[in-house]
Amino acid sequence: MKVRDVENGYLIRLEKGEPVMRTLTTYCEKNSVMTAVFHAMGAVENSEIGYYDLAKKQYFFRTIPETREVASMHGNVAMIDGNPIVHAHVVLSASDESLACIGGHVKEVTVAVTLEIFLRPLPAAVSRLMDESIGLKLLDL
């Protein structure tokens, strides 16, 4: 992981093999980034992504072992019990002639080539609180 402070934000490069969600979370913990937004692009592998099934109140995840381009990745950082939690959604395009896209909520993705992130801390302390009717910890605004 390489980071450049660019005033009002950080340019970050994650390296092959780094788990994106875990690495970003640890970075935010160590640097007290408690509320932020970010986007990223690059290529990942061993992706676990999925969707939230509101009727069952649980996520469905699928694992995609092969390398895919990160056509789009967006997320935010907010606190649960005072610790920064990263929430991200992604669009992954196939590394074959189809270039077909799949996407959804990110459990984890691992950098396959490189990942370029722009992380923008926000001057606020936003938490997530459980909403029992939804079954998720929603932004407490």
Added chain:
Amino acid sequence: MKVRDVENGYLIRLEKGEPVMRTLTTYCEKNSVMTAVFHAMGAVENSEIGYYDLAKKQYFFRTIPETREVASMHGNVAMIDGNPIVHAHVVLSASDESLACIGGHVKEVTVAVTLEIFLRPLPAAVSRLMDESIGLKLLDL
């Protein structure tokens, strides 16, 4: 709708059942947000999205009733006749094993679970003006 002013922007949470385009437009009207950019993620249903057919000079829209993850949603706000107009494009991933993505121009989408938005007002007053050769109101820059 919940909003937190985070300096240089607003973190917004829309709630289940809220129409995204209408709710954002009303918010911008009431708060005099005339020019802005935003992105959003979450899950929506009853989506009306489509594409612009330049030959026919009209949009084609398709309705997708079922819940889909908002893998990516981007937009901007600019004025038509002095009122804020929201323009957005979206990528929706299927809430099934395929996780397949569809996307395009947004007519309306309704929050199915939650929607997390970062709206960034810009210190400018940008309008849209009709371009007869294109058939759309383009940014007047």
Added chain:
Amino acid sequence: MKVRDVENGYLIRLEKGEPVMRTLTTYCEKNSVMTAVFHAMGAVENSEIGYYDLAKKQYFFRTIPETREVASMHGNVAMIDGNPIVHAHVVLSASDESLACIGGHVKEVTVAVTLEIFLRPLPAAVSRLMDESIGLKLLDL
């Protein structure tokens, strides 16, 4: 190409026929934008997009002649040999009933209707340097 300086960034409208990567690169060269991030939406044609094949250390590109909506486009600007280089990933949705998305790394796309860009220069001077093990010029942070 039309540009409005909106403080901390530029709203840009590219016009039908303009090559996006080339036009943005030239703009950055002329205006000394050496490090930046951006996103864009609109519709393009004659798209050359693809993916990086790490085993072969080369990009595979596919040409898509027909018009597609830019459901999402993200990128950054950094320097190679002191000149600004634009790096972008895109999600393109089909201009037909399927609205199906393809995506990946952008070689070039040409504006088919309009393209609305928000470009945000960063107060930094970031270069790209060749990483021989990856075969690409990565952000030097």
